[in-house]
Amino acid sequence: MERKVHVQTTINGEPAEFLCEPRQSLLECLRDILNLTGTKEGCNDGNCGACTVTMDGRIVTSCLVLGVEAEGAEITTIEGIARGNELHPLQKAFLEEAALQCGICTPGFIVAAKALLDQEPHPTEERIRWWLANNLCRCTGYDKIVKAVQKAAQEVTL
Amino acid sequence: MATVYLPTLLRPLAGGRESVQVEGATVRQIIDNLEQQHPGIKERLVENNRLKPNISVAVDNEILPLGLIESVNPDSEIHFVQAITGGKN
């Protein structure tokens, strides 16, 4: 086993540090070391989006980021989306619109959709579909997910 | 007497007939009497004193869950069909 590396980072607005092997992905570090299991693994090769987090404001698939790359970065995961006890409008909209069935894809979708709304408060349907094309959902057929994002977009700007 | 409709592949055991009239108040009695009339049918349907797990019985067009112990009316129509389960068949 290789020597572990000490990583200092910010996760969901709080300073965080951990020890990881150089070969461990950020996804593994979040889930197995920091016990932030809200970020999911669907493929471990960048093709499903279940592991989506933001890193310095950009969405990344955390299975394709090494844990050591988190040094000095600001990471936001699904656990950091709600404001305390108050759900984010996207989270509420996902529930009201029944935009999840099994829910395994939901954390990735919410993190990705929030990054979209943060920079574009009024996306078109086409734009939402384009933005979310890296996130696979096998249960819903996307219809209600797109509608939930549209609904949240309205509420965010109200 | 109840009318038993035979699955296609069992019809040769009953001289090619599609249906036969059989006496019986339960599916078990029906099968036992069927066996008297047309030997060889029972072993195709029953195993360890139960309907085989991949076979279901429909009485009057309703698939019934209890197999041999389901009751049968004198004018019932009985079909033995392939069981549909939740998973691999």
Next chain:
Amino acid sequence: MSTQYNVIGTRPIRHDGADKVTGRALYGADIQLNGLLHGAILRSPHAHARIKRIDTSKAEALPGVKAVATAADFPAAGDKIVDLGEGATPLSYIRGNVLAQGKVLYRGHAIAGVAATSAHIAEEAASLIEVEYEVLPCTLTAPDAMKDGAPILHEDLHMQEFGKKTDKVNNVADHFRFSIGDAEKGFEEADLIIEREFHTSTVHQGYIEPHNATVLWNNDGRVQVWTSTQGSFVVRDTTACILDLPVAQVKVTPMEIGGGFGGKIPVYLEPVAAVLSKKSGRPVKIVMTRKDVFEASGPTPGSYIRAKIGAKRDGTFTAAQAYLAYEAGAYPGAMVGPGAMCIFAAYDIKNVTVDGYDVVVNKPSTAAYRAPGATNAAFAAESVVDEIAEKLGIDPVDIRLKNAAKEGTQRVDGPKYRRVGCVEVLQAIKASEHYNAPLGGPNRGRGIGIGFWFNVGLPSSCTISVNADGSVNLVEGSTDIGGTRTSIAMQAAEVLGIPAEQVHPSVVDTDSIGFTAVTGGSRTTFATGWAAIEAARDIVRQMKERAAKLWETEPAEVNFENGVFSKNGKSMPFAELASKIGETGGPIVGRGAVNPRGVGGSFAGAIADVEVDPETGKTQVVRFTSIQDVGKAIHPAYVEGQMQGGSVQGIGWGLNEEYYMDTTGTMRNSSLLDYRMPTALDLPMIETIIVEVPNPGHPFGVRGVGEANIVPPPAALANAIHQAAGVRLRTLPMKPSTIMEAVWAK
């Protein structure tokens, strides 16, 4: 039956919703335990080979490795036949698929498991296991595997014919035949006969969460399992059976499950993790990689189908005939029986013969996938029906309506339909805005299709206890894949006359609830819902006794309506009486345990508009509507969700998805990049039309909604592509190259 409901038909927020949008919900892979070891599985690189020797010594010597397991660690299987919720199967097959013994039958077949202090070490150790193979020729499709001289997978496999073992030893495990009337005579009466051949590829359910299992073989001999499964009792019984333990020694805790669609009924990892835990004395977690999921879980069969229909000039079908050969994969059980029973299920045809063949091939052992067997079959039948309609100049809906199955129509396997909604689904298509809208552009086409699925009943258990604040806690055993906690809780709420939010549902482990069959067969809202209804009725009965005590009368004198108990002007809402249960006799627990009859089959239809790029053959779905008879929609939003999800899986099956195998039996597209499932960008909104023809067999008319919706899309797309591009495609998927080849051949 009253159709005035307070709760049913509304759209409450699902009970597990907050956990699932915040990342708090714990899925199988999320479990962390003290001393947890991580496992990895060594898999076969060959599609067919004899295992001559396995040497695990190098793996065992790697630092961090705590245990290694092979098939030799399982107790001998004998030739026991077991029924573990998937039909009767020899235990040796189930066990042999978990860890190969003697032979590997497909690429990806599990050979050994390793447990180590990290997943990386476990993977490294697995690669150090030495296996000596004698590679054998492989056979990959049903028609090839049925040929004389084809490589034989199981030397002891005799073909069965309705319960009879024949002398034939080959790759055909089972031959089904269904016939009614006289097909030959029926074809003589026809003015037009169309017979066509169809091929469909192996496809995967594609759930986003890989299979996982965590097992602790405790020091008291009890085996605890945490897993994502469609059936916790199936996992319990299968694991106990393979390990030769009494069932009560195994306890399975179902974690949240990230999709299943039929594919998470079989057991793959639990027995291996159990052996590794026993050997190491520590809990062991194994999670499949995505490649493992493709190569070594249970996709749905590829198939070869011939379908033939005869029609009179006026469109009346006089006879039909079909031949279906489905690829079971490595072990028998290709769902060809249901396929054969479904192929003409939408039609009232007096003369029908259908033959089905269950064929083993060197591919992963197939599992159920939403209406298993029916989608392949409907692709064939609905394509032929469309062609007949075209040749006779009849509208595709009208020809289907003319021949539509209804109450009293005889199914090909014998029984007659009870009340079904085939006609209503077709009428809904015909009346829809979509069907009557202009196509709106060149290179576009519109197609329809319909399909059927039986749905199932099977046992379910539920208990409900009353809280003093008027809420109730509901405990059940059906793992919740798409919101069934809520659809079950709503039925209890309806009976109790309380809001859905006042019911707190939990899905619990196998020690804590009575036997409950799999979440599958569209049965959960129907059967476990029924168990909840029974449990709620039991509570009403007991509450009436309490009210009678308070009012010094007989329970039979107490009325209960809309959540209020009453007698001669005295009345008490449910919550108020609940606050008095302590003083009137103590806790109230209701129980429901059912194995229901009254299953109601579901018909679904699809309308697809496509645009085919004449240069590239790429098909864009521009509009899509799913129509389904659901009996009664308990929670319409989740009903729509099922219809949309099933439709999109059907679209993927129709247009893109396939196991792209090379001649050695290696899947060449075993990643989610290359096994291209539909993304948000590929699709339009999926419109839904819920048809409600109540199932007379269920207290609220429920039929079940999970499956029939996947059946019609590939056929509807094929028919739409025909209109758009002028070619009839008879091979799935209808990918651009297939379309262009057909266009060029014209």
